[in-house]
Amino acid sequence: MPYHLDEHRPGLDVPFEPGVTVTRELAGDDVWARLAGLYDEVADVVAADVRGGEVPLVMSGDCMVSQAVVAGVERAHDGAPPSVVWFDAHGDVQTLETTTSGYLGGMPLRMLAGYRPELLADGLGLAPVPEDRIVLVDGRDLDPPERDYLAASEIRQVFTAELHSSRVPDGPVYLHVDLDVIDGAQLPGLLFPVPGGPSASEVGQAVRRVLDTGRVAAVGLGCTWHDGQGAAARVRGALPF
DSSP: OOEETTEEOTTOOOSSOOSOOOOOOOOSSSHHHHHHHHHHHHHHHHHHHHHTTOOOEEEESSSTTHHHHHHHHHHHTTTOOOEEEEEOSBOOOOOTTTOSSOOGGGOHHHHHTTSOTTTTHHHHTOOOOOGGGEEEESOOBOOHHHHHHHHHSSOEEEOGGGOOGGGSOSSSEEEEEEGGGSOTTTSTTBSSOOSSOOOHHHHHHHHHHHHTTSOEEEEEEEOOBOTTSSHHHHHHTTSOO
16 A cells, blocks of 8 residues: 555555555545545455455555555454554544644544544444454553543553553454554654654564464554655564564
8 A cells, every 4th residue: 555645655665565556546525535435445455355364464654544454354244343453652543623733644543443434434334443442552652632532531552562462352353553663763764753662573572462362354554654764674574474
């Protein structure tokens, strides 16, 4: 998925050679309409893989594509939402009403939990994921509205080192890894680096513990960096995919 939201990035650096690349001519009067058409196609590809017994790995330049991946898993499971394990240095639980930057990439986890379904979810047939089936891993750069929401929600927060099989929610799992979860001092070229995080190796070990449950239905990999900085090569050997 060589996109950052609705920006086509054909040169996006990704850690692994893709078997399928999804692109299309984006149409629509606003960003949500443009994303809806693209994500519907991605969801169909994901659903076909899941029905075939595969665990698709979807690489993109942002985290919003998670809407498409989860929709695909739901299509393959008769509409039932998976649980979510979300690695990210950021909370990704902003809303259009709380964001000060207006950056849509700060909202996808909140949207998976049911925020403003008319924006994307309704068009994708995406059912909300119950908050008590979401785990946010190493979300350490949180704005005040995000802190308030998370404190009042049933979303669990853990550090990378604390994530063991007992903390993985029940049922099929959507495993999301925004690679900016890695310590910003250790990974070059990140769009939004955050210090004080785990190493690439520590993230890889935690991801392996989730995969070892045998319940991961799909994986989303947020390659949230500038191209040509060497980040993809830096993480390739650390990730167990």
